[in-house]
Amino acid sequence: AQSVTQPDIHITVSEGASLELRCNYSYGATPYLFWYVQSPGQGLQLLLKYFSGDTLVQGIKGFEAEFKRSQSSFNLRKPSVHWSDAAEYFCAVVLSGGYNKLIFGAGTRLAVHP
Amino acid sequence: DGGITQSPKYLFRKEGQNVTLSCEQNLNHDAMYWYRQDPGQGLRLIYYSQIVNDFQKGDIAEGYSVSREKKESFPLTVTSAQKNPTAFYLCASGTGSEQFFGPGTRLTVL
Numbered sequence: 448a449q450s451v452t453q454p455d456i457h458i459t460v461s462e463g464a465s466l467e468l469r470c471n472y473s474y475g476a477t478p479y480l481f482w483y484v485q486s487p488g489q490g491l492q493l494l495l496k497y498f499s500g501d502t503l504v505q506g507i508k509g510f511e512a513e514f515k516r517s518q519s520s521f522n523l524r525k526p527s528v529h530w531s532d533a534a535e536y537f538c539a540v541v542l543s544g545g546y547n548k549l550i551f552g553a554g555t556r557l558a559v560h561p
Numbered sequence: 562d563g564g565i566t567q568s569p570k571y572l573f574r575k576e577g578q579n580v581t582l583s584c585e586q587n588l589n590h591d592a593m594y595w596y597r598q599d600p601g602q603g604l605r606l607i608y609y610s611q612i613v614n615d616f617q618k619g620d621i622a623e624g625y626s627v628s629r630e631k632k633e634s635f636p637l638t639v640t641s642a643q644k645n646p647t648a649f650y651l652c653a654s655g656t657g658s659e660q661f662f663g664p665g666t667r668l669t670v671l
Contacts, residue, residue, distance in 0.1 A: 456601070479658045490565075490651055490662040491604075498658070537603060541658045547592065548619075549660060551603030 449474045451538055453552035460528050461560045468523040468555050470538030478540040480521040481549070482512055485535045494536075497521065508532070533559045564588065565663035567652050572668045574639070574646065582637045582666045584652030593635035594653040594660060597621060604651060610635055639668060646670050 452471045460466055472478060479498050483491040495506025502514040512523045521538060538552040565586045574580045586593065592611050596604040606619030610629040624643025629635055635654075639646045647670045653660040 451603070481659075483662075488649075488665070488667070490567075490664045491653075493659070493661070496659065539603075547655060547658045547660070548606060548609070549594075549604070551605075553601065553603045 449478075449540070449542055449550055451540055451550050451552040453536075453538055453555050455555045456553070457556050457558065459558040459560060462530050463527050466523075466525045466528045466532070466557070468536050468538075468557070470521045470523065470552060472519050472521065472538075472540050472550075474519075474540060474542070477514075477516060478542060480512075480514060481539045481541070482506065482510070482521070482523050483537045483539060484508075485537065485554075487534075491537065494523070528557075528559055530559045530561060533557055565652060565654055565661060567650075567663040567666050569666060570664070572666055574668060574670050576670060577641045579638055579640050580668065582639070582650055582652075582668070584635045584637065584663060585633055586635075586652075586654040586661075586663075587633060588654055588656075588661065589632070590654035590656050590661075591632070592655045592660075593629070594655065595619075595625070595627065595635070595637045596651045596653065598649040598651060598665075607637065607650075 450473045481496045482494040497514045535554045535556045537554045539549045568583045594609045595607040608627040610616035626638045650666045652663040
């Protein structure tokens with residue numbers, strides 16, 4: 448069955464440090480890939496997406512992600528974390544065929560130390 | 562402003578009661594979705610609708626019902642048959658492969 452794995456449940460970084468959140472998917476073909484961010488008690492905001500083309504994609508708030516087909520990964524990165532980046536981050540894929548069903552990972556909660 | 566609104570933000574229900582969560586969008590999207598979110602889990606799809614007057618069950622539809630009488634509206638009813646309804650509910654609408662989310666409704670069963 449298709450699935451999305453985010454291996455890190457919680458990550459804590461210091462403000463100004465670099466960040467990498469991991470995401471792996473299990474799917475036969477290359478799906479469409481997304482990263483969303485959720486602040487406590489809020490909806491999800493799209494950070495970036497990958498459909499095709501350049502495997503390094505830029506998103507909002509200074510985030511970027513790199514698609515690596517050989518590793519079935521789509522890791523999210525930010526060179527310098529700000530305290531306002533503390534939130535929960537979800538990786539998701541869309542399966543083709545019939546309708547656009549989003550499959551979500553379980554999420555990674557990011558804490559930022561001053 | 563274009564967007565998705567959900568109401569109420571917080572909802573309390575007694576056991577055995579049905580409750581209806583509202584979702585409205587003015588983005589002119591054909592597709593709309595309902596997700597359930599539990600702590601430590603990702604979002605799980607309850608129902609989706611690709612067009613007015615049509616909807617399909619998602620992965621966890623038992624105990625829920627929906628309607629899609631207007632393009633802008635996709636209300637979700639949590640029935641008394643849902644055994645564990647306490648959760649955060651998110652509505653989304655979409656075009657192509659992209660989905661946009663509302664602010665959510667937190668439902669608590671007393």
